[in-house]
Amino acid sequence: MFRSDPLEDDLQDTTMRDAFAARASALLDTDPRLAVVLADISTDKFRDAAAAHPHRVVNVGIREQLLVGAAGGLALAGLRPIAHTYAPFLVERAFEQIKLDFEHQGTSGILVSVGASYDWAEGSFTHFSPRDVALFDTLPGWRVVVPGHAAEVPRLLDEAVRSDEGVYMRLSLRCNPAPHHTSGGGLTVLREGRNATVVAVGPVLDNVLAATSGFDVTVAYTNTPRPFDEHGLRQLAAGTGDTVVVVEPYLEGTSAWLVSRALADRPHRLLSIGVGREELRRYGTADEHERLHGLDPNGIRHRVRDFLDPITASR
Amino acid sequence: MNVTFEATRELARRTVSDVRHPDLDPYTLDAIWVLYDRVLRVDPQRLRDPARDRFLLSKGHGPSAYYAVLAAKGFIPAAWLDTIAHLESPLGSHPDATLVPGVEISSGSLGHGLPLGVGVALGLRATGFHDARVFVLVGDAELDEGSNHEAMAFAGTAGLSNLNVVVADNGSASLGWPGGIASRFDVHGWSSATADMTDHDALHRAFTTAHPDRPHVTVATTRP
Missing domain, CATH: 3.40.50.920 (Rossmann fold)
Structure with a gap:
């Protein structure tokens, strides 16, 4: 039987994506510099935030090149953009946009993916992105965060928003039974x-x-x-x-x-x-x-x- | 530095022996000149003014004209034009925003300027700079890139009235645009105008057409 929503997990009360959306929504209330750009994925989780901040929560539809390009433009205008969708669409499909619309502009942003390497196994390779972190290794200076539990997400997101560096946050339905907070990202x-x-x-x-x-x-x-x-x-x-x-x-x-x-x-x-x-x-x-x-x-x-x-x- | 269009054309010619895209510069020069001379609210003394207008050069064929106008308007020293494409020069075949004062985006790869322009327009709206406008110059062949169509569809629906596109139409798109370029924007709810690329008054009228609730495109035509 197919799952009704491949990004949900009945066994998890709060997924990493839930935690991300909740924290990002809260940060939108307090940080006027923050903007979220979506491409039809997770829009339901940002419905209230979009109503409260219609100019800083933007759904561009299923347009991933525009998703990243518009996020890059928001950064040029002085905002701290978060662009969010499935990993293969965010990173692999729009990789030249990441390279040119952030790095080459001398700006940065936060890219938050879901789907990871095989979260939606029945969705097959089109929705897998095991190569995403390797791609980021071709770009200088990006911080890559890979939470192991939903409870690790808020702090990592806070740090990403406060930072001025490029951050790639890789969310997954795969998770550990308990969170582990690391000091400054170290081992x-x-x-x-x-x-x-x-x-x-x-x-x-x-x-x-x-x-x-x-x-x-x-x-x-x-x-x-x-x-x-x-x-x-x-x-x-x-x-x-x-x-x-x-x-x-x-x-x-x-x-x-x-x-x-x-x-x-x-x-x-x-x-x-x-x-x-x-x-x-x-x-x-x-x-x-x-x-x-x-x-x-x-x-x-x-x-x-x-x-x-x-x-x-x-x- | 306060120079005429003719003098600016001479400035552009100082660069063309060394850059890869010299042949189309005269046409691009007209559009960029009219924008900087009569439309854009920009000031080389206030490069980071958040309320400034933004000009985004997206088309690849145009840096000579762009650099010449930037020199004519005091953003960069005219002497830089003689160094173009040299190892130590800040000026190359494609502009780098981190190297050249007044350049808003690093460009060269086609199809990036308009999505970036959408983001800048969204950012200006979100931060309350409602009078600041974004002008993106693209080529008609560049419109082949699908990223432009993502941006056109979204911007029209979103009513990004602070976004302006100038299409330098010299008929270079390999497959052409049946029905005309403006019609592609019209279906997404844009305001549109056409003008002869060499008619500066017509360009000015097209660039300043009122479009209070929607983005605007000027198709500037020339046939070499």
Whole structure:
């Protein structure tokens, strides 16, 4: 049976998108510099805000090039724009607009996506965007925030609105059972060990904790993978034999270049776990896609175990 | 610096040996000149005045004319024109807003100016600068870009009366515009006018046509 709304989850009282819309609406009441641009996605959640601030909550219809271009123009006029829609339409479809209508203008804004890598699994690849963070790595200076829980969203949004930098906020229906607030976006240690530093980004944390149960590894969490906490990683890796695992809820290996840069002066080992590059051409559920990509606890556990004990794994 | 249109044309010629888009500059120059000389409320001494009008050059063929007018109106030194496209020059084949005083947007890739203009117009409306106007200069071939049509449809429906578009129509669109360019804007509720690109009084009348509740397009025609 199809879900009536692919961006809703009956098991979550408040989704990240709910939290975003509520906080953005509240911020619109207090910050006259803030504007929200929509492209027919989430308009119901901004109905009251649009009524209260008709000139600062704008729905351009299903026009994603205009969504980003108009947000860029709002920034040129001195406002702090938030542009919001599905990740593939926001980032991949309109990528040249992000590059030219913000970066090349010398301005910035906040881009907030939903859908993530496979939230609406039955919607298929057209609504998946596992490559979005990798695309942002081609742009200098963008902060990327990947909340792991709806309760992490308000603070991250507050920081984004207060900032003058470009911020990409990647919202998902995938989530951890509890929020974890990080200090300044840095790596937060949740478990200490000696054989590896395992970095978990956003909503994969719960799976990582389950997968590494009984392993002698450090588990560190971040919901702000850009800028990547290279200093924190160096410190943690030094205590685990410079052996690092990064588990990301988007394209596998996206952060590998940053780990390499952080540890360039030291011999090190890295295992990257994330969403595979190939299009699966499968429907089903997000849980099933998570399993197919090896991002479920069992998949992560097997890959980490084999990485830490390659001799045993090769037998 | 207070110079005539003819002197500004000479300024533009100082650049054309080095830039990639020199051939169409004379036509673009007329439109930009009339805007800066008779329409826009801009002042090189108050570049960041939030109440200023905004001119957004979107078409790629036009920087020589744009730079010449900026020099003629005191935004940049005329001497910069002789350095165009050099490594250390702030002037290139496409303008960079972070390098050139008075340039409102960095442009060159077609189809970006009008969506940006929509955003600027929305921003001016949201911040209460109701008298500030936005003028976006696009080419007729540039209208092929779908982003323009997203912007045209939205701006008309939203009644963005502070938004003005100038289409430099030299018939260069590969497939043409059956029914005329203005009709494409008309169906979305825009006000429209046409003028001969070389008739400065006609351009001025078209640019200043009253359009209190809707955006306005001027189709400035020329046939080289």
